[in-house]
Amino acid sequence: MILITDGGSTKCDWIAIDSSGERLAQKIRTKGLNPAILTETELKQIISGSEELMQFSSDVSHIFFYGAGCGTEKPRTMLTHVLQFLFPSANVDVQEDTMAAVRSSLNHNTEAAVVCIMGTGSNCSYFDGSILHQRVKSLGYTLMDDASGNYFGKRLIRDYYFKKMPETIELAFEHKYNLDPDYIKFNLYKKANPNAYLADFAEFMFLNKDSDYIKELIKSGIRVFAENMILQFREELDTGIPVHFAGSIAFFSQDEIKEVAEEYNFKVGNFVRRPIDGLVDYHIKNL
Template sequence: MILITDGGSTKCDWIAINKNGEQAVEKIRTKGLNPAIIEETKLEKIVKKKKALRKIALEVTHIFFYGAGCGTDKPRQLLKGVLEINFPNALVEVREDTYAAVRSSINTFEEAAVVCILGTGSNCSYFDGKKLHQRVDSLGYTLMDDASGNYYGKQLIRDYYFNKMPDTIRVAFEHKHNLEADFIKYNLYKQGNPSAYLADHAEFMFLNKDSEYIVNIIKQGIRVFSENMILQFKEEIKTVPVHFAGSIAFFAQDEIHEVAKEYGYTVGNFVRRPIDGLVDYHLKNL
C-alpha cells in the first residue's frame, strides 16, 4: 500500500492506494504538518492521533509526502523521521509542495511550465520538463507569501483596523470573525500556526466578491505576486503557460486571468486540490 499526502500548513490530505491501484480507504485528513513552523513533538502528535492512519500504518510500503515547509533539508529530514517512526515498514519520500503542484497541473510528464501555488502560503517555480528551478528562496508568511490565504487574511484585518473597509463589508466581517484585538494577538503570537489563522480569514473574500473593494484586494495581491514571483521567469513565460494550484488560485481565476493580461503571461491550468492529480501521477509510476 502506498500513501500519497498533500500537506499544507492548515491541513493534510492522505490517500492510500493498494497494489491494484485502487483507493484502499476513504481519504484521510489531518491538521497541517509544516515542519518549518511546527515542532517535532507536535508533528508526532498529529500523526499518532489519527486513528485511520494508525490502522494502516504497518501495511504502508511507500509514502510520497508533498508539503509546505519541506523546501529545505533540515525540516524535510525532521518530517521524514517522524513518518518513518510511525510507518516502520515504509520507504518515505518527502518533497516540497511545489512538486505536488507541478505533478498535478502539467498536461504531460515532460511539459515545461511555470507553476504557482496560492493556498495558505504561496510560491512559484519553473519546471523545465525534468527539473524544478526556483530563483527566490521562500521566507514564509512574515516576509513573503504574496497573494496567499495568510496574505489576504492580513490585508483584511489591517483594513478593518485602519478603517479602510466599506461599512457593509465591515459589518459582514465582524459577523464572520472575532476581531477583538486581544483575540487576534493571542492567535498571532501565542498559538502555534499563525499562518493558518490568518488564512482562515481569506474565505470571507470569496463569499463577498460582489464588492468592488474585495475584487480590488484580490487583484492587487495577484499583481504583487506576479511582480515578485512570476516575473522572475520573464523569458520562460514568453513560451510556456503559467499553471496555478491551491484554493486561493482556484477561487480567484477571473482575477488571475485579468492580471495575467496586464503582465503578459498565459494562464494554463487550475488545480484546487493537488492530491487528485498526484494519485494519477503515482498510479502511472507504480
C-alpha cells in the same frame, strides 16, 4: 500499500492505494503538518492521533509526502524521521509542495511550465520538463507568501483596523469574525500555526466578491505575486509556456488571475484546487 500525502499548513490529505492503484480507503484528513513551523513532537502527535492512519502503520511500504515547509533540508529531514518512526516498514520520500503542484497540474509529465501555489501559503517555480527551478527562496508567511490565504487575511485585518473597508464590508466582517484585538494577538503570537489562523479570514473575500473593494483587494495581491514571483521567469514566459496554478485561493480567483495575466502578458494554464487527486493519478501511472 502506498500513502500519498498533500500536506499544507492548515490541513493534510492522505490517500492509500495498493500496488495496482486501487484506493484502499476514503481520503483521510489530519491537521496541517508544516515541519518549518511545528516541532517534531507536534508532528508525531498529529499523525499518531489519527486512528484511520495508524491502522495502516505496519502495512505501508511507501510514503510520498508533498508538503508546505519541506523545501529546505532541516524540516524535510525532521518530517522524514517522524514518518519513518511511525511507519517503520515504509520507504519515505518527502518533497516540497511545489512538486505536488507540478505533478498535479501539468498536461503531461515532461511539459515545461511555470507552476504557482496559492493556498494557505504561496510559491512559484519553473519546471523545464525534468527539473524544478526555484530562483527565490521562500522565507515563509511573515516576509513572503504574496497572494496567499495568510496574505489576504492579514490585508483584511489591517484594512479593518485602519478603517479602509467600505461600511457594508466592515459590518459583515465584524459579524463573521471575533475581531477583539487581544483575541487576534493571542492567535497570532501565542498559538501554533498563525499562518493558518490568518488564512481562515480569506474565505471572507470569496463570500463577498460582488464588492469592488474585494475585487481590487484580490487583484492587487495577485499583481504583487506576479511582479515578485511569476515575472522572475520572464525569459521562459516569453517562449509561450503556460502558468499553472494550484490551491484554493488561485482556484477561486481565476477571473482576477486572468485579468492580471493580461496586464503582465503571460499565458494562464490549468487551475487545480486540490493537488491530491492529480498526485494519485501521477503515482498510479508511475507505479
